[in-house]
Amino acid sequence: MTTSPLYTIVRNALVLLPGKAQAEPVDLLLEGDTIREIGPQGMSAPADATVVDAAGKLVHAGLINAHTHGHGALAKAMGDRWTLELLLAAGPWISGNRSLEDKYLSATLNGAEMVLKGTTACYDLFFEVPAPSVEGMSAIAQAYQDVGMRATIAPMVADKTLYEAIPGLYDALPEALRSAVDRFRMQPYAETLKGFEAFVTQTRIDSERLKIALAPTIPLHCSDEFLGACRDCARRFGLGLHSHVSESKIQALSGVKRYGRTLTAHLDKLGLLGPDFTVAHGVWLDPDDMRILAGHGASVAHNPASNMRLGSGLADLRAMLDAGVNVAIGTDGSNSGDNQNMYEATRLASFVSKVRGPDMHQWLTTPEALHAATEGGARALGFQGKIGRIEAGYKADLVFVDLGHINWLPHNRTVNQIVHVEDGTAVRDVMIGGRFVVKEGRLLTIDLAKLARQAEAARERLEAVNAPMKILAEKLQDAVASFCIGLAREPYQVERYGAPLR
Ligand SMILES: [Zn+2]
Known part of the structure; x- marks a missing residue:
């Protein structure tokens, strides 16, 4: 790995600066991993500065993926007509029996796709069975490093x-399937955080590059005692918390059935909410939920591709922004959001807001969408004030887009064009912390040919070893689907489906 030279001067680019709709001809002086000065083209620079000639390129701040799952990369395209609950029922098949090498490989695939498509930071909620381990967490950290x-x-x-987790679902299963799912029972929660805490206390990390957080995956999947333990653990170590809250109508309805209040109100009562808390999805948040989240300075990671692909619904970003919630954008895992393309996620975030109604004043603007995909994400990840803007003092996490690419012919309005036109194919170079990780469209850090061989070998092995789980998942699919379709017909205080129920 090469280290950053002391000074780098990026010359001749058009640069999109904070709050601007149009890129401007300025030069960027970088010192190590940080943007030191922004000045007119031709500005003076130290004589020994490395010169990056970015003529014909647009430079924008690296996109920040506020919600992904490293384990999802090896499971991409394994399903089609899955709701969230069907995806979860398929979990032991599509994500089962992963070795330590598989965990590293899947997160590496995930990261490689992100940087090739202009994303420079992510919030990864990865999964280990039966519980997080020091080795597993180290492997994920190593993959992103x-x-x-x-x-x-x-x-x-x-x-x-x-x-x-879902009241009534177990009892609705046929007898034979009930005994089959009994085998999935989780270990008592007191054991579950031991490996995590060991990693946090033993591992020295570069906190400028890597942060640790904890993800009680879905509130309903955690006992109140366990949620309390997660809260205490996060407080003790000063870590973020991230959870899938009201992602589906099934979750929202089940929350009210189980707790007598919404999931957000329940998390609030248990004391989990705060500025370091990120709600994933939040499709079925109601106005009170949004007010509660805003009051705590919490974030929502909006995953429009996954929300549509899993039929979860159309989240109301305008209402979240009006309430004062910090909004970020994510791709979700490739097992539900299908890819790790933040340009696509940002474009869909804009589009989802536009199909919610005829009043265009309520629609997301392209600067709002891009803000969510950069600064909104930085805050959710715990990197606020360090990444997400091209400004002196911020890290040099920069994407260089080829303005000669068909996406940019002609270059009209920069922000509109990044959000609505760019799809990642014009990304030429990506710099993270002053160091190029992608140059001329090539990933410099990972041998993609080797990664391809490893991914195919892992796919083949996992397909064979998880074959019995596939058979069980297919049997469960019908039972889970019929129960959830019935439950989803019950009324809820907000409507997020794309059309009235038939
Ligand atoms: Zn997720």
């Missing part, structure tokens, strides 16, 4: 299965 990107990594933890 090897790719060369920043990451906040959060193991997903739970002490209940899907079948215990």
Whole structure:
């Protein structure tokens, strides 16, 4: 790995500066991993500065993926007509029996796709069975370090299965399937955080590049005692918390059934909410939920591709912004959001707001969408004030887009064009902390040919070893689907589906 030279001067680029809709011809002086000065083209620079000639390129701040799952990369495209609950029922098949090498490989694939498509930092909620381990967490951290990107990594933890989480689901299963899912029971929660805490206390990390957080995966999948333990653990070590809250109508309805209040109100009562708390999805948040989250300075990671692909619904970003919630954008894992393309996620965030109604004043603007995909994400990840803007003092996490690419012919309005036109194919170079990780479209940090061989070998092995789980998942699919379709017909205080129920 090469280290950053002391000074770098990026010359001749058009640069999108904070709050601007149009890129401007300025030069960027970088010192090590940091933007030191922004000045007119031709500005003076130290004589020994490395010169990066970015003529014909647009430079914008690296995109920040506020919600992904490293384990999802090896499971991309394994399903089609899955709701969230069907995806969870398929979990032991599509994500089961992963070795330590598989965990590293999947996160590396995830990171490689992100940087190739202009993302420089992510919030990864990865999964280990039965619980996070020092080795597993080290492997995920190593994967992102090897790719060369920043990451906040959060193991997903739970002490209940899907079948215990949704009131009535277990009893609705045929007898034979009930005994089959009994085998998925989680270990008592007191054991679950031991490996996590060992990693946090033993591992020295570069906190400029990597942060640790904790993800009680879905509130309903955690006992109140366990949620309290997660809260205490996060407080003790000063870590972020991230959870899938009101992602689906099934979750929202189940929350009210189980707790007598919304999931957000319940998390508030248990004291989990705060500025370091990120709600993933939040499709079925109601106005009170949004007010509560805003009052705590919490974030929502909006995943429009996944929300549509899993039929979760159309989240109301305008209402979240009006309430004062920090909004970020994520791709979700490739097992539900299908890819790690933040340009696409940002474009869809804009589009989802536009199909919610005829009043265009309520629609997301392209600067709002881009803000969510950069600064909103920085805050959710715990990197606020360090990344997400091209400004002196911020880290040099920069994307260089080829203005000669068909996406930019002609270059009209920069922000509109990044959010609505760019799809990642014009990304030529990506710099993270002053160091190029992608140059001329090539990933410099990872051998992609080797990664391809490893991914195919892992796919083949996992397909064979998880074949019995596939058979079980297919049997469960019908039972889970019919229960959830019935439950989803019950009324809820907000409507997020794309059309009235038939
Ligand atoms: Zn997720």
